């Protein structure tokens with residue numbers, strides 16, 4: 320039987336305690352309804368004995384839900400000193416299961432934290448259908464959630480960070496519009512660069528929607544809870560940066576034919592030939608649009624682009640927004656594709 324945890328403060332006390340009205344920093348929106356925080360923890364799939372890293376716990380609404388679910392070890396990463404005393408209070412009641420790290424989630428390495436505690440994960444192999452007994456969960460400010468998901472997808476693709484322990488599921492909140500984009504299927508209006516990147520390395524699911532009115536203070540938008548389960552094998556075998564660059568440029572002209580975006584990967588004097596080469600090899604029509612392309616097609620295009628970058632040293636460095644470069648400028652540059660990660 321898990322120990323009784325101290326209750327969350329009443330809403331009025333909470334606003335006073337953390338000086339929320341006076342200092343509404345970084346669009347913070349807190350969840351004070353334990354039915355909702357427990358629902359997030361259930362959706363994440365936390366079970367008794369699991370290890371959980373929660374990013375941005377604030378006063379600990381979701382943390383309580385995680386502890387109640389019987390997690391064996393909970394590591395929370397919180398940047399704001401104002402919430403540390405409340406978390407310490409919770410930690411005392413949790414009898415050693417809750418560990419507080421005052422740090423920036425964009426900088427702290429979760430794997431280091433877990434490794435220091437000798438987290439031994441028997442089912443951690445990537446080919447295993449069984450997921451490891453570990454989770455990363457967070458309700459972060461919207462302006463952090465977006466860069467964080469790119470950082471986490473990169474780590475997932477390289478099997479580093481929490482993903483050095485296997486296919487650790489990740490559950491994060493986003494403003495609903497972004498959540499829909501992350502999970503958007505092919506040929507859907509919401510399909511975008513982030514849909515492809517998320518689906519290239521994971522199977523993202525919009526597990527439920529939380530009305531904005533349920534948060535304190537309420538944001539203007541509703542919020543989507545997204546669970547990302549890493550794919551056993553990523554759709555793309557090219558380095559993350561190569562995939563990201565290709566996908567970004569193809570979506571640069573979302574409404575236009577795909578060939579137009581592809582051409583922005585090359586200097587003018589080679590664009591026509593090399594962009595058509597990609598499409599010919601992957602059997603994609605130049606007049607299709609980016610939202611109609613599947614993740615596998617993007618993966619195949621990235622593989623051809625990677626080969627081209629190896630053939631023309633410096634091509635990967637080409638940035639069509641910068642000064643006009645030609646093929647002869649690029650061949651004198653070093654090949655800068657990041658090395659593939661050795662699994």
Ligand code: SAM
Pocket residue numbers: 346347348349350351374375376377378379380381396397398399402422423424425457458459460463
């Ligand atoms: N998870 C809590 C909840 O649901 O009530 C708090 C949510 S609030 C939107 C986001 C929390 O993330 C805040 O406590 C904030 O201080 C913290 N935070 C913001 N940026 C952070 C960062 N870079 N690293 C760690 N924590 C961060």
